[in-house]
Structure formats: structure tokens, C-alpha cells
């Protein structure tokens with residue numbers, strides 16, 4: 001089994017080679033190199049041209065009664081790392097700012113144990129590309145990667161949590177994470193000279209007005225006792241100070257703990273866009289893309305069993321409230337019952353921040369908790 005020191009080296013290597021969604025070529029190759037160092041007797045490894053950077057590893061059980069899936073995401077974010085670390089990202093502008101390097105390392109630690117100690121049940125480890133965008137989990141499922149002996153009967157997966165103490169497991173019955181929908185808006189104005197605004201139709205002014213009006217959806221339309229989010233994370237327009245921008249583009253994310261909330265916010269976005277288009281005599285196109293980012297619904301029975309184990313074991317456990325983070329594991333859980341949970345990493349910087357810096361001591365604690373849980377599950 002990989003030792004704590006080896007796992008930390010692995011994590012640091014992964015941290016240095018972050019890759020964006022569907023481009024995880026070096027990451028996949030490195031994972032395969034690490035897996036090749038493990039005893040191979042019980043392992044079957046699968047890749048597929050249908051989703052080239054995905055990687056699945058099956059561990060054959062002794063007397064399988066079921067196939068238990070364990071999923072980790074492997075992609076990184078377009079964030080420029082601000083941490084001063086000897087193992088800082090070597091890919092400018094790309095960073096494991098959501099901790100998928102920790103997720104992968106924990107998965108490898110658990111896999112390394114069962115590669116040596118043959119489990120009772122079959123296990124499938126799914127190293128999933130494209131969690132941050134492009135819905136890699138949905139792509140894998142819809143393209144048939146999780147079929148045959150690689151189809152889990154139940155599925156588990158974690159996300160690291162900067163606000164929980166290192167190694168603490170957090171979970172809840174019901175909805176753990178929000179569903180999300182990307183929203184893209186293109187404003188078509190008319191460009192012109194900065195000195196003659198009356199002859200142009202300024203897309204920047206329209207964009208500014210639209211952003212402010214969109215903020216009223218959550219503030220004024222969403223039931224304050226429910227949860228909804230609309231964040232515009234990217235606004236692009238203009239080329240130079242003395243040219244009126246003819247086009248502007250907004251990219252954002254809509255979130256809700258229910259599908260109804262997501263649909264409601266989408267409808268209000270459409271209505272407000274139509275109103276702003278009328279007001280400013282502009283054409284405004286809006287599209288939504290939910291992909292596989294469904295609300296993450298933990299299965300009641302499996303999750304009660306997971307929480308029971310974590311409470312009884314030598315693990316720090318907390319019941320956590322729902323979070324507005326999204327996860328395409330939500331799609332996989334809509335097809336296969338299972339449980340998503342948090343692993344505390346006590347980071348000074350939050351998820352998606354340039355100074356996100358998880359405490360590496362969480363890795364071995366996570367491996368121990370998950371390995372223990374899986375062993376317990378295989379006695380049932």
C-alpha cells in the first residue's frame with residue numbers, strides 16, 4: 001500500500017501538472033504510471049477513445065456480491081496559482097484550485113490498499129475528466145464507459161472542503177450540493193467612435209445595466225427561505241478606450257438546490273434579457289447549459305449507512321448543510337445510487353482561489369476513513 005510519504009509526493013507531482021477539462025493527458029499518463037507500480041493481480045484497467053482522458057480501474061473481488069464504485073475528478077481550473085510552493089503549478093494560468101489533486105491521491109491510496117488486500121466485492125475506481133466544465137461524468141455515462149463489469153451498483157465520491165478541519169468527513173442525507181446551469185449572454189450593439197455615442201449602441205452600457213438587473217432575481221424574486229444563486233463570473237467587451245464596444249459577452253452560473261429553482265432563475269433571466277433588449281434596441285442572445293450538473297442527491301439508505309460507519313469509526317465526522325457548489329457527480333447519482341461527502345482540508349484560501357492550499361495531512365486521513373468504510377460495506 002502506498003505510504004503517507006509516497007502519497008504526498010504523488011499529490012505534489014499532480015499539483016505541478018494541472019490540466020483543464022478534457023485535456024488531462026499528462027495527468028492520465030501519470031495516474032497510469034502510479035497504478036502500474038501496484039500489484040496487478042486483481043486489476044483491470046480501461047481507457048476509451050470515447051472519452052480519451054478517462055481512466056477506470058476494476059479490482060476483482062473474491063466473492064463479489066456487488067460492484068462498488070469510487071469516483072475522483074482529475075481536471076483543474078484556469079486560475080493562476082499565487083502560492084509560493086516548491087511544487088507550484090508548472091502550467092501558467094492553470095491550477096488545482098479545487099483540490100482534485102487531493103481527490104486523485106486519496107483514490108490512489110484506497111486503490112493501492114485493495115490492489116494488495118483483495119476485496120470481497122468488485123470495486124471500480126473512476127478517474128473522471130472534466131468536472132469543472134464539460135460534464136465529464138455525464139459524457140462517461142452517456143458514452144457507455146460505466147457499463148458491463150465497470151458498472152457500479154453503488155457509487156461514492158468526495159470533495160475537499162477548506163472550511164472543515166483537516167481529515168474531518170462531512171456529509172448529510174438528502175441534497176449535498178446544488179445543481180448548476182451555465183448561462184451565456186451575447187449582446188449585439190453597434191460599435192462607433194467614443195466621441196459620437198448617439199451614432200452607436202454601446203454594448204458595455206447594456207451589459208452593465210443587464211448585470212445589475214440580473215442581481216434582482218435572487219434579491220427580489222427568489223424566496224428568501226430557499227436557495228438560489230446567479231453569479232456572472234466573466235464579462236468581456238471592448239478593445240480600446242476610444243471605441244464604443246459593439247458586442248459584449250457575459251458568462252455566469254445559476255445554482256439551486258432543486259431543479260425547479262434552476263428553471264425559475266433561467267426563466268427570470270430570459271424575461272429580464274428580453275426587457276433589456278427592448279429598452280436598449282439591441283439583440284441579446286441567451287443560452288443555458290446544465291449538462292450533468294444536477295443537484296447532488298445522496299441516496300437515503302446508502303448515506304445513512306455511510307454516516308453510521310463514520311460516526312462509529314475513529315473518524316472526525318460532522319453533519320454538513322447543503323452547499324451551493326456544483327458537481328456533475330449529481331448526474332451519476334441520478335443513474336446510480338450513492339453518496340457524496342466532504343473531506344476537510346482546512347485551507348486558508350477557499351475553493352477556486354489562487355491561494356487555495358489544502359493541508360496534505362488530510363490525504364492519509366481520507367484514505368483511512370474511506371478504506372475502513374469500504375471494508376465495512378463489504379461485510380454487509
Ligand SMILES: CC(=O)N[C@@H](CCC[C@H](N)C(=O)O)C(=O)O
Pocket residue numbers: 098131132133134159180181182252253254293324325326327328351
Ligand atoms: C466543486 C465545484 O467547484 N464544482 C464546480 C462545477 C461547475 C459547474 C458548471 N461549470 C458551472 O459553472 O455552473 C462549481 O463551480 O461549483
